Amino acid sequence: MVEKRTPIAVSAAIKQVLEHAFPLGSENLDLEDSYGRILAEPIVASTDVPPFNRSPYDGYAIRSADSAGASGENRIGFDVIDHIGAGEVSAKMLNAHEAIRIMTGAQLPDGADAVVMFEQTVETPDAITIRKPFEPLENVSLQGEDVQKGEVVIDSGSFINPGTIALLATFGYSQVLVAKQPVVGILSTGTELLDVGDELVPGKIRNSNGPMIVAQLKRMGFRCKMYGMSIDRLDESFNVVKKAAEETDCLITTGGVSVGDFDFLPAIYKRLGAEVLFNKVAMRPGSVTTVAVANDKYLFGLSGNPSACFTGFELFVRPALLKMMGAGKLFLPHTKAVLGEDFTKANPFTRFIRASYDGETVSPAGFNKSNAVSSIARGNALIVLPGGTRGFHLGDVVDVLLLGAEEGTDKWQL
Numbered sequence: 001m002v003e004k005r006t007p008i009a010v011s012a013a014i015k016q017v018l019e020h021a022f023p024l025g026s027e028n029l030d031l032e033d034s035y036g037r038i039l040a041e042p043i044v045a046s047t048d049v050p051p052f053n054r055s056p057y058d059g060y061a062i063r064s065a066d067s068a069g070a071s072g073e074n075r076i077g078f079d080v081i082d083h084i085g086a087g088e089v090s091a092k093m094l095n096a097h098e099a100i101r102i103m104t105g106a107q108l109p110d111g112a113d114a115v116v117m118f119e120q121t122v123e124t125p126d127a128i129t130i131r132k133p134f135e136p137l138e139n140v141s142l143q144g145e146d147v148q149k150g151e152v153v154i155d156s157g158s159f160i161n162p163g164t165i166a167l168l169a170t171f172g173y174s175q176v177l178v179a180k181q182p183v184v185g186i187l188s189t190g191t192e193l194l195d196v197g198d199e200l201v202p203g204k205i206r207n208s209n210g211p212m213i214v215a216q217l218k219r220m221g222f223r224c225k226m227y228g229m230s231i232d233r234l235d236e237s238f239n240v241v242k243k244a245a246e247e248t249d250c251l252i253t254t255g256g257v258s259v260g261d262f263d264f265l266p267a268i269y270k271r272l273g274a275e276v277l278f279n280k281v282a283m284r285p286g287s288v289t290t291v292a293v294a295n296d297k298y299l300f301g302l303s304g305n306p307s308a309c310f311t312g313f314e315l316f317v318r319p320a321l322l323k324m325m326g327a328g329k330l331f332l333p334h335t336k337a338v339l340g341e342d343f344t345k346a347n348p349f350t351r352f353i354r355a356s357y358d359g360e361t362v363s364p365a366g367f368n369k370s371n372a373v374s375s376i377a378r379g380n381a382l383i384v385l386p387g388g389t390r391g392f393h394l395g396d397v398v399d400v401l402l403l404g405a406e407e408g409t410d411k412w413q414l
């Protein structure tokens with residue numbers, strides 16, 4: 001007798017998965033190795049940025065009061081008393097009608113409160129004239145105008161992007177406290193599986209899910225431990241899964257989670273004493289996606305069907321791994337877009353369709369079954385159609401999840 005499975009809603013499944021995330025702790029990394037990691041401490045500004053008033057232009061520092069009344073008919077003159085580049089500080093103090101030649105980025109000299117760009121002057125060897133008045137602080141880049149000392153500039157749990165690296169460098173972080181990354185294992189199950197380099201023989205196919213998940217993890221900046229392929233025999237599969245689960249924080253298996261005679265993952269979870277969070281989700285593809293936890297470790301039983309496997313990873317594995325690292329933005333970015341063609345199939349469950357999104361329009365990326373490989377390659381997004389619907393048409397506005405973005409979003413919006 002086939003066991004009856006009760007499907008749960010996608011959002012409920014995601015919630016359950018996230019509730020079981022086990023924190024991994026943190027480690028120090030050199031700044032240059034920290035791109036793509038998750039910050040494990042808030043970054044508090046240790047200085048103002050910029051740390052001093054400076055010139056945003058190449059030109060002359062003046063006292064603005066001296067420029068009052070300047071015009072085309074009444075040019076006002078200044079003696080040039082010094083010359084400073086970025087990184088230099090003038091020892092001189094500006095007096096009335098004196099100017100200091102100053103380069104972009106140099107600290108404003110004492111007494112100066114405005115900068116005249118070269119283009120706004122007529123220059124002679126030791127003097128300049130100008131033809132317009134300047135306001136106090138005109139053309140001055142003010143101390144602290146970007147960031148003020150003591151401000152929390154980046155929250156703990158933020159993704160370290162190139163801009164974060166720039167801020168960390170600005171505040172002198174040669175080492176950064178980041179979340180440890182989970183050790184993730186991948187095991188592809190199925191007697192039908194051949195290695196990528198093998199010749200095809202009757203009844204067999206090459207393992208595409210294993211390499212695909214490696215790439216999905218790589219896209220998130222993770223490496224993984226490969227446990228290869230296991231044939232559909234309970235004892236052998238159990239031993240591999242048990243060993244892999246002991247050696248990793250999260251084991252991803254593909255295949256063997258449905259109700260077939262050789263789908264052994266449910267029995268393996270039972271033997272391991274794992275808590276199965278769910279074994280059926282009201283979604284297509286990927287309805288058989290099963291998630292279990294054992295000894296504070298995740299066991300993700302993704303479907304063997306490639307499109308279901310791909311979708312299960314993006315919807316469940318991705319946010320779970322991010323949550324383990326304390327990340328704030330767990331979910332794929334969401335947008336709305338105009339459907340580029342009719343999609344008239346019924347959607348008994350929430351449907352995720354591999355799709356091409358061009359910023360405005362979104363269209364299915366080809367062959368649409370759960371066993372499709374081609375549309376995974378051609379898509380850059382997932383169209384999400386709610387369960388219990390049918391008959392979407394060209395021009396309808398639909399929900400879209402964007403794939404491959406460096407950073408996600410903090411809300412599950414569907």
Ligand SMILES: Nc1nc2c(c(=O)[nH]1)N[C@H]1C(S)=C(S)[C@@H](COP(=O)(O)OP(=O)(O)OC[C@H]3O[C@@H](n4cnc5c(N)ncnc54)[C@H](O)[C@@H]3O)O[C@H]1N2
Nearest residue numbers: 188190207208209210255256257258263288303304305308
């Ligand atoms: N009686 C029922 N049969 C099925 C049901 C059901 O509810 N009742 N669900 C169907 C659905 S939906 C799906 S999806 C599949 C899922 O099956 P499994 O996740 O257990 O996966 P397998 O049976 O092992 O394989 C499915 C399919 O995918 C191919 N495969 C497996 N591994 C790989 C791999 N690493 N690379 C490429 N392709 C792979 C495999 O050869 C099969 O064709 O079950 C339905 N059946």
Ligand code: MOO
Nearest residue numbers: 285286287308370
């Ligand atoms: O789990 Mo299946 O992929 O819904 O078709």
